[in-house]
Amino acid sequence: MTVTVGHDSSKTRKTLSAGGASVAYYSIPAAEAAGLGEFAKLPAALKVVLENMLRFEDGKTVTVDDIKAFSDWGKMGGKNPREIAYRPARVLMQDFTGVPAVVDLAAMRDGILGLGGNAQKINPLNPVDLVIDHSVMIDEFGTPRAFQANVDREYERNMERYVFLKWGQKAFNNFRVVPPGTGICHQVNLEYLAQTVWTDKDQNGEEVAYPDTLVGTDSHTTMVNGLAVLGWGVGGIEAEAAMLGQPVSMLIPEVVGFKLTGTMMEGTTATDLVLKVVQMLRKHGVVNKFVEFYGEGLDHLPLADRATIANMAPEYGATCGFFPIDNETLRYLRGTGRDEARIALVEAYAKANGMWRDESYDPVYTSTLHLDMGTIVPAISGPKRPQDYLPLTDAKASFAKEMEASFKRPQGVEVPVEGEDYTMSSGKVVIASITSCTNTSNPYVLIGAGLVARKARALGLNRKPWVKTSLAPGSQVVSEYLNAAGLQEDLDAVGFNLVGYGCTTCIGNSGPLQPEISKAINEGDLVATAVLSGNRNFEGRISPDVRANYLASPPLVVAYALAGDMNIDLTTEPLGTSKDGKPVFLKDIWPTNKEIADLVHEVVTREAFQKKYADVFKGDEKWQAVETTDSETYDWPATSTYIQNPPYFKGMAKTPGTISNISGARVLALLGDMITTDHISPAGSFKATTPAGKYLTERQVPVSEFNSYGARRGNHEVMMRGTFANIRIKNEMLDGVEGGYTKGPDGEQTSIFDASMAYQAAGTPLVIFGGIEYGAGSSRDWAAKGTALLGVKAVIAESFERIHRSNLVGMGVIPFEFTGGDTRKTLGLKGDEVVSIDGLEGDLKPLSLVPCTITYADGSVKTIQIKCRIDTEIEIEYVEHGGVLHYVLRDLAKA
Structure with a gap:
């Protein structure tokens, strides 16, 4: 690998000796000495970006003025929103x-x-x-x-x-x-x-x-x-x-x-x-x-x-x-x-x-x-958002309030589970997962969970039989030190066996619940719960059978598996009964900080990391046995339902087009606040009755082999059918309906995919309206790719999440923000309007205000100003080309 560096017109390149060798580097103190500004008081995070400017300064993509802007940032109280070109390593x-x-x-x-x-x-x-x-x-x-x-x-x-x-x-x-x-x-x-x-x-x-x-x-x-x-x-x-x-x-x-x-x-x-x-x-x-x-x-x-x-x-x-x-x-x-x-x-x-x-x-x-x-006190977050912080002492009372306020369901409904000697009721924990990502890089909480399991096991406690337990560490090193401490055996004893090294419950790969449990939940319209040590707990993400999801530390995940119910106050009520008939409380099985630290010091070793990463790219026998071709282009198998050649570059001209006004667009969806990329992008499992399910069924794929949307991200046909198909999304064009539905050209309810196909066949452009923080959540590219393939030309919302806004632009879909206090509600939008956006043709500038004309079903017309969230000059070029990949492809074809 060769790193390309710039001209360094200010001579900031210096030499550094360390570890017995000398290397060149780009010196921030040297930039100060060269008169480019004062940088000493910048935060380290910003100095990393400044160094990037020094190294790539070429007078074109990065200029001396870009470097000086960092000095101005410090003088202006930590603000100077200048556009820069940053190159990650x-x-x-x-x-x-x-x-x-x-x-x-x-x-x-x-x-x-x-x-x-x-x-x-x-x-x-x-x-x-x-x-x-x-x-x-x-x-x-x-x-x-x-x-x-x-x-x-x-x-x-x-x-x-x-x-x-x-x-x-x-x-x-x-x-x-x-x-x-x-x-x-x-x-x-x-x-x-x-x-x-x-x-x-x-x-x-x-x-x-x-x-x-x-x-x-x-x-x-x-x-x-x-x-x-x-x-x-x-x-x-x-x-x-x-x-x-x-x-x-x-x-x-x-x-x-x-x-x-x-x-x-x-x-x-x-x-x-x-x-x-x-x-x-x-x-x-x-x-x-x-x-x-x-x-x-x-x-x-x-x-x-x-x-x-x-x-x-x-x-x-x-x-x-x-x-x-x-x-x-x-x-x-x-x-x-x-x-x-x-x-x-x-x-x-x-x-x-x-x-x-x-x-x-x-x-x-x-x-x-x-x-x-x-x-800091012990806490969890839920039932729907990571920021819904709850001290553990408030968890039980909070769930009771959520049942009344959010879920609008009565407590106390008991539904028998076929073939089992227990019933299901709202609040029962059906998934308890120590899942990778947030916590499994942290030996302190993993060892802590193991010690909770050890103490619980010694007292004769076990997971409740309706709880699906899992341990999915983030690396093999975790298993190495859990085994070295003898704690994996204790975790196994209470149901937390190793299920895999990967991202599981957090992304909906929790797998199916026991069919009888699932049936009881759905028959009783119950609010089942999940407790996981991950980072995401949005609606519909963890399991289609679970409505309330709580984030918790790995030791608390074990504790909730033992208790089996959110209706128990873990801080005051027993988790279960010991083998000698005594109540067991959380304090009886919680390890001390010293116990945890001593064990971490003993078993988490440099040698364990070196051993497990010695052949990290080699893989097991199964991976080594995977056979493939040596061709420079891919031979797309026509029968594959996983990998298909996407249509983005078919019939592409050698020169870009221009940005056009949007005329006579119809509304595909009218969406509320905090519509996350989980709502937009296909994720998790799906049923045979969905457009994606029908596509696979038509190709003789049995339901048992559907896998997940995530696994089929290489097939645009599946993914565009799953865009906006989340089971919990609510399109405000339809009263009380959940899921990926809208009104088609005939005004009748249909799937968003089928409506899109009908509108596209008629040559009708589409728009989507949204609320606050549209596109929050994971950086899902299919939330933008699917939107583009559904024929959506613009998304108009109150505000956007950073990554999703950028992704929309990267796919040639233009994001717009309401201004002047306008929202979908103040405008009285119902989804049957016709929308036109002018001011896009010609010399469009980043962040321009442009007119949007809304024609209502009764014939009345209203024109509002909306802000075009194409934020930078290079993004203007991306949209002109039809997307960032088209821009790059044309550039490389010329070179």
Whole structure:
């Protein structure tokens, strides 16, 4: 890999010696000395971006004025929203979002041939790591054979995708695949891939050191900010552009400083801390902003806890939650098996370039918050959003209120379960999952969960029989230390057997409930609950049978599995009865902080990390046996229901078009506030009666082989049919109807897919109206791709989530925001209106106000001003080309 650097007109390139070697680097103090501005008081997170400007300054994409703008940022109180071109060092993908990205790359190879270009021009220019971690599903649980059975089933379901990914690994340069059964992308990144300071040779053959940075196709890419690696989630569309050498267009962000002081109290966990942080930052408002953590409290915060907080940045709404380099960073790098020379370089580089945190670290921030960690109490969040923070003492009462206020169902309805000696009722915990992502990189909470299981087992407690329990660690190292401590045996005894190394419950891969339990829940219209140690608990995400989802620490997940019911106050009521007939309370099985820390120190070793990551790309026998071809273009199997050549580049002209006004559009959906990408993008399982189910049934795929939407992201035919098909989405054009329905051209209720096809056949453009934070949640590229394929030309909402707005633009769909207090409600929209948007043709500027004319069904007309959320000049070009990939493809075809 060669890193291309700029002209360095201000001579900021210097030499640094560390670890027995000398490397070049771009010096921020040298930029100050050259008169480019004052940078010493910038937050470390922003200095990483500034270094990027110094290294790539070429007078065109990055100018000296871009560099000076960072000095102005500090002088203007932490604000200077100048557009800059930022180039991350690498790209990280998981397989759900990675497969369609590789599909697009393969399609671009076909497309460039159609434009007269060379297929070999289509290669990642930046290193790309794809970790297969989202495909395992919990079919089997609670038995010693659960892991192997789930892995076997994973290969059966996904062989077409794995053959394709192996082809990609062979066909593309700079593209590595971490095989199934290794771990989740975030934890593999944290424990192995990330270097904190990256090195590469430049075009002159000199070794250059620079901050490790990345973008990832999963919103929780932010976890690695705990290791002082600047990274955040982008849609697959943005990631593809980044790996093809396009800079990420962004505004210099505001940076919110979050000061941590004090130490954690006995009995509290990193999860309790992060749930409080999420609540505070959501209330403060940090969308599109960096958050940087500082203060003396960091001296007492292990890196695993920092990574837990950094992971949840999407939940508090920030671009990232960054922790500067300090002694704890070095300790973690050493403890996870990194090379000693690299650790020496990280320390020397951070100190030389003003990125080191010590007791004197006190930068300028846009705004600040403060939290004394000594005030943290055990907590959970739910039942629908990560920011719905609940002290554990309030959990039972809160659920009772939710039953009345949100779910509008009576308590106390009991439904017998066929063949079992128990009944189902609202509040019963049917899923208790220690699931990967937020917490499984954290040995303190994993060891804590194991100790809870050990103490419960000793007293004779077990999970309640209606609870589906699972343990899906983020890497094989977790199993290594749980086995070394003898705790896996204790977890097994209460039902938390290993089910796989991958992202499971958090993304709806929790697998089916026992059919009899599912039947009882649905017959009684009950509010079943799930408790998971993940980061997402939106409606309809975890399981179609579960309405209330709660985020909790792994030890509390075990406790709730033992109790089996949200209607129990874990702080005052017994979880169960011991083998000698005595009530057992949470305090009886909760380990002390010292017990946990002593065991972590004993079993979490550098050798364990080195052993498990020695052959990380090799894979097991199953992966090694996957066969594929060596062709430079992909031979798209016509019969595949997993991988299909998308239509984006078919018939593409050599030159771009122009942006046109939108005339005579009809409304496809009228949506409310917080419509997440979970609502929009196909995710989880689906039934035979859905458009996607019908498509597969027509191709003789049995329901048992449907797999999930996520696994079929490489087939646009399935995915466009599943867009806006979430079972809990509410289209306000229809009264009291849940699911992916709308009114077709004839005014009758139909599926959103069928209505779209009918409108497109008639040549009618479509628009969608939304509320606040449209597109919140995960960075799902199919939320934008599906929207575009359904013929939607514009989305008009009160506000947008950062990644989804960018993804819409990347697919040529224009986002607009209401202005002047207008909303879908104040305008009295019903969905039967005709919409026209003018002012788009000609010299459209970023963030322009344009007129939107609404013609109501009764013939009355109203014209309002809406803001075009094409935010930058380069985004104007993307839309003119029809999308960012079209822009890149035409550019490469010319080269």
